[in-house]
Amino acid sequence: MSGSREFSFRFTPPAVPIRFDESRCVGCNRCLEACMIDVMLPGEAGKHPVAAYPDECWYCGCCVMECPTGAISLHHPLMNQTRWVEKASLLKHREEET
């Protein structure tokens, strides 16, 4: 990597709850209007809103429910993503032990 890279300053978000698929978004702002917390601000005309206050999101999913084109995904912060396993793997483990 060269040494002439340009840096920028930003406030590091603790998580990125709301992600927009630009190819699907029609810029209707229904997500923004549905949000009870008002975490989004209008973006450029015809484009998706800006998630201006992502830390205030309570992960209710209303923005996704209201989106007419499936352009939004919502993800719990990494620390809150819970784990599942195949049940068979637990039984196999027990068989091996006995």
Added chain:
Amino acid sequence: MTEQAKWPYPSRVEETTRLEADVLVLGGGIAGCMAAIAAAKRGQSVILVDKGAVRRSGAGGSGCDHWESAATNPCSKVTPEELLQAMLDDNDGYNNAISHYIECREGWDRLLDIEGMGGKIRDTEDEFAGADFRDEESKLLFAYDYVNRFTIRIWGTTFKPAMERECRRLGVRLVERVMVTSLLTEGGRNGGRCVGATGVHTRDGGFYVFSAKATVMALSRPARIWLFSSAHPGQCEFRPMSCIGDGHAMGWRAGAEFNMMEKSVRAEFSSAGRSFPPYSTGNNHNTWYPASLIDAEGREIPYADRDGDLLPDFAHRGRPAPGQKFFLKGGNIEQAKYEFDGPETLPYEKLKELGYKLPFYADLSAMPELERKVIWGMMVGQEGKTQVPVYRNFTQRGFDPERDVLQCYGVGWTSAEFLPQERQLFGLPGGFMNDWDLMTNLEGLFVGGDALFASNCYGHAAATGSYAGRKAAAYAGARTAAVLPWEPQIRAEMERVYAPLSGDSVNGVGWKELNEAIAKAMQNYCAEQKRDELLLSGVELLERYQREVVPHCYAANPHELMRLLEVFDILTVAQMILQACLARRQSCEKLEFYRTDGEGAMEPFICIRHDGEKVLRREVPLDYAGNIRENYEKYNQDYIAERAGEVEA
């Protein structure tokens, strides 16, 4: 977006909009919508003010999966009186007999109203035909006690949009994105008649003055008193962050009386910290009752009845124990007394002795097919916060309930163990004191939903909201004109709410710093064990914040201003809680109130209010509601006649 970015909405700061109606409803959640609908149906002009947008706002905006205490539904084998008595006995009387009787007696009526608006309450597609929890004739689905059938599974994601449409159809004027900041009283007098409210727009900063003949308080219960995360403020508590008890704070400032504010419980939910998002982990409570659990080696964890006797089969998880008429809830969430206790997996200590190994998992695969589907797909899917981030996302990531098992964290539904000083207002917390009209000591101010003392869930919010709306309509109907607000009170409030916009943009204190300081103070001075010296130190510290920090706070735009005004309200509520704790002199187990310096006899309800100078304490008997059924019927002849007419028609 950087902090320097231009605000996308125009500024209307100090522009005042004045609106008047017969009935003013503060808060557009479940209770507020049902209040507005009830008042509008009785011919009153109605304004409903909401901090968000009514379609999806409030704690129930995104959904709900079960409706409790529908004792008058056609399949219920429990009467409203029996169910209420259980709720009172289970709490040694420290409960709101009036509001919960309204829930038990009218909840089913409200569910039918909501169905009429377009909400889905029945399995019309016969997806669950033949299930133990289904009534084949009415197509209603029940939860918990399948024999007595008073808790109904619902498709709650459909409810809030239906209520919003109904409000519009009835001509309710919806004022959205306006945060209510104060109550207006006749002549500006503390404790005087409520004549309206003020608000501030959360996008453009415009100022609102509402006046009305009657007002319904339908704002939420307080939150973020002890729990705060500046990284994830939206996940600090169970309810949305906009629900933080603004109503309690403005009520206290206006001289309203509060009950049970000394009650707080060790935290159960804070996915910003110790726990996980509700319903997203393996568990067998609430939405997930009666899921099967297995241990780390796949061994099924036994369920037992209240006597500790193992249940012979799955079906018994929905049945009362031998000799028990009905049970309140399965599981040991807010563990019911023996008389009302439902089935539960064996206690963890017992399981450890028997050799069961952590972690445990919820195992839907081992359950009867319809029981699996009603949890994964209906309940997890209709409960707010689960349809998208849990049901849809987990499914997309490959979770298959017939093959996979979901990990439990901790051993209860809270999915974590909290510290004693980490507290929440949960499990019937304190709120506005009410009479049989759900009116407060401020004449003309009625209360519904979470603003009431000892409130709990969706059905309670809908039933009490509607009741408050109809009482407000009757009160307004008997008055010729609204009393004009007192202008100096409006000017003072305008000055208060706008001050942070002119604060120091570089060194001013922001809302997060203040909220975090309040939460830490409350953890230090109002933890599980209380004593006067600690509480008084807390009072002193919070008074200092009020006096020295609040005037130096800063908000860059109307959104930040809303967040900051919320924290000012949190500060007010925290002060109220300290005063309520000082007012109760003896420990009280059912209020989870413990003093190390307790003195004197057990006390009844202790209500407090602020007269502008000092805090006033009043003892109220636990049975102040009197004979419940007689009094309900005395105060509701019009409603009883109205319903009888509807049934005949």
